[in-house]
Amino acid sequence: MDAELSSVETLMGPVAVTALGRTLMHEHLFNVGEEFQRNYVPEWDEDAAIQEVVDQLTELKALGIDTIVDPTVLGLGRNIERARQVGARVDVNVIVATGVYSYDSVPQQFYFRGPGMAFDEPEPLTALFVKDISEGIGETGVKAGLLKCAIDKPGLTAGVERIMRAAGQAHVQTGTPITVHTDAETKTGLIVQRVLAEEGVDLSKVVIGHSGDSTDLDYLCALAEAGSLLGMDRFGLDLFCSFEDRVATVIELVRRGFAEKIVISHDYACCNDLFPTEGRGNVLPDFHIAHISRDVIPELLRRGVTEGQLDEILIHNPARYFSRG
Numbered sequence: 351m352d353a354e355l356s357s358v359e360t361l362m363g364p365v366a367v368t369a370l371g372r373t374l375m376h377e378h379l380f381n382v383g384e385e386f387q388r389n390y391v392p393e394w395d396e397d398a399a400i401q402e403v404v405d406q407l408t409e410l411k412a413l414g415i416d417t418i419v420d421p422t423v424l425g426l427g428r429n430i431e432r433a434r435q436v437g438a439r440v441d442v443n444v445i446v447a448t449g450v451y452s453y454d455s456v457p458q459q460f461y462f463r464g465p466g467m468a469f470d471e472p473e474p475l476t477a478l479f480v481k482d483i484s485e486g487i488g489e490t491g492v493k494a495g496l497l498k499c500a501i502d503k504p505g506l507t508a509g510v511e512r513i514m515r516a517a518g519q520a521h522v523q524t525g526t527p528i529t530v531h532t533d534a535e536t537k538t539g540l541i542v543q544r545v546l547a548e549e550g551v552d553l554s555k556v557v558i559g560h561s562g563d564s565t566d567l568d569y570l571c572a573l574a575e576a577g578s579l580l581g582m583d584r585f586g587l588d589l590f591c592s593f594e595d596r597v598a599t600v601i602e603l604v605r606r607g608f609a610e611k612i613v614i615s616h617d618y619a620c621c622n623d624l625f626p627t628e629g630r631g632n633v634l635p636d637f638h639i640a641h642i643s644r645d646v647i648p649e650l651l652r653r654g655v656t657e658g659q660l661d662e663i664l665i666h667n668p669a670r671y672f673s674r675g
């Protein structure tokens with residue numbers, strides 16, 4: 351299909367890929383443990399939580415960001431009904447995902463079901479992913495615009511491999527792009543490329559997430575040369591890599607000709623229970639949804655990245671990733 355004619359599903363329905371505008375490729379509206387919240391957070395206020403996220407996305411739009419990609423899947427507390435209430439109240443496109451976030455085993459619901467298992471059947475994860483993409487998530491009517499899986503320090507465990515191959519198969523069936531949480535330190539992006547290529551995945555439709563935690567240019571260039579996009583996507587999360595290292599690495603990749611292989615984001619969760627509310631500003635002062643607009647973009651421009659290269663990173667690379675064919 352012609353790229354101009356392609357559209358991608360969002361919380362509020364399909365949007366032409368050419369209309370996505372400036373896109374942050376890895377953010378979360380909510381990262382809240384549903385089970386934890388029901389059992390241990392009696393003070394949870396649903397309306398206040400939604401308002402908190404609406405306010406941040408309204409600010410983000412005013413700063414010139416038009417679209418965010420939210421890869422909150424099973425294992426991260428996905429709640430599309432709640433996300434949709436945000437989507438209805440903001441002027442930012444939100445592309446949501448299907449998949450599973452696990453560093454180790456498949457979710458308990460799949461321990462006994464699947465190929466060669468006690469309840470022998472074709473991989474049920476693949477069918478669920480395809481359902482989310484083609485029919486919609488739950489009863490919401492919201493369709494997933496991308497697939498998500500993860501591989502961290504434990505490497506390619508049996509469960510991680512099962513989820514990754516299911517995501518690969520759902521990509522082959524539907525053409526939907528994939529984003530993968532990886533561990534840059536142990537270079538698990540290389541494993542992702544091998545496994546997904548074995549499943550027949552187009553590696554140009556794969557974001558190697560959290561590549562920005564690395565300053566290892568040999569590793570990053572190898573991933574980009576194999577065709578994938580580098581998720582330089584934890585700006586502000588200085589626990590893993592400093593602002594200076596993150597910016598310098600992007601600039602060097604651009605200098606080496608990889609502007610077409612970079613996407614940027616914060617991996618911020620507008621409402622989350624990952625960090626205690628108190629003291630958050632002291633530990634992670636720059637970890638907020640406006641950091642890229644306020645600090646990162648001006649710094650990249652100041653240090654020689656051109657407006658055209660910035661458009662590649664923020665507009666054209668996301669559009670190409672989400673376009674079909």
Ligand SMILES: [Zn+2]
Pocket residue numbers: 376377378421617
């Ligand atoms: Zn994330």
